[in-house]
Amino acid sequence: MIMETAFIDVTPGSEAEFEAALETAKGIVAQAHGFQVIHVHRGIERPHTYMLAIGWDTLEDHVQGFRESELFSQWRAAIGPFFANPPHVEHWNLFE
Amino acid sequence: MIMETAFIDVTPGSEAEFEAALETAKGIVAQAHGFQVIHVHRGIERPHTYMLAIGWDTLEDHVQGFRESELFSQWRAAIGPFFANPPHVEHWNLFE
Numbered sequence: 001m002i003m004e005t006a007f008i009d010v011t012p013g014s015e016a017e018f019e020a021a022l023e024t025a026k027g028i029v030a031q032a033h034g035f036q037v038i039h040v041h042r043g044i045e046r047p048h049t050y051m052l053a054i055g056w057d058t059l060e061d062h063v064q065g066f067r068e069s070e071l072f073s074q075w076r077a078a079i080g081p082f083f084a085n086p087p088h089v090e091h092w093n094l095f096e
Numbered sequence: 097m098i099m100e101t102a103f104i105d106v107t108p109g110s111e112a113e114f115e116a117a118l119e120t121a122k123g124i125v126a127q128a129h130g131f132q133v134i135h136v137h138r139g140i141e142r143p144h145t146y147m148l149a150i151g152w153d154t155l156e157d158h159v160q161g162f163r164e165s166e167l168f169s170q171w172r173a174a175i176g177p178f179f180a181n182p183p184h185v186e187h188w189n190l191f192e
Contacts, residue, residue, distance in 0.1 A: 041190055041191070
């Protein structure tokens with residue numbers, strides 16, 4: 001498994017709506033090939049910022065499979081309206 | 097549980113030594129009050145950068161309990177020599 005981290009700043013005041021939309025979005029990404037798990041975190045020091053940690057079988061499952069799929073369009077349609085700026089996305093190998 | 101993230105840039109070339117030292121460091125932090133879990137990640141886009149995700153019972157268990165303890169001195173002595181610059185640390189509430 002590799003881990004994707006996405007840091008998302010939402011428009012201040014839209015946190016409750018974003019969190020509700022995220023419930024829909026989680027159901028969408030969960031259908032993607034190679035998806036394993038999603039963990040959602042909200043910043044304590046930065047309460048308008050969320051960190052999504054998404055586990056994928058391979059890097060390609062995320063950057064090619066999911067991002068180039070119709071599911072990604074649905075995912076972005078659900079949560080994109082609350083983004084204050086483009087998310088910062090990186091990928092990580094996990095140690096046991 | 098709250099999650100601490102620590103982004104650590106290590107001196108290029110010291111990755112293997114850092115990873116070995118981290119095995120020692122994990123045994124140290126695991127003794128801290130309120131410690132729950134540690135996950136270690138290495139950057140794919142930034143291979144000199146590690147993300148430690150450490151679960152604590154409460155924020156205070158980390159920022160007061162651990163950081164002000166002798167265990168923290170031991171932790172830093174183990175892995176600090178490999179830091180290229182000060183780690184970037186934040187805290188997150190976890191959603192279920």
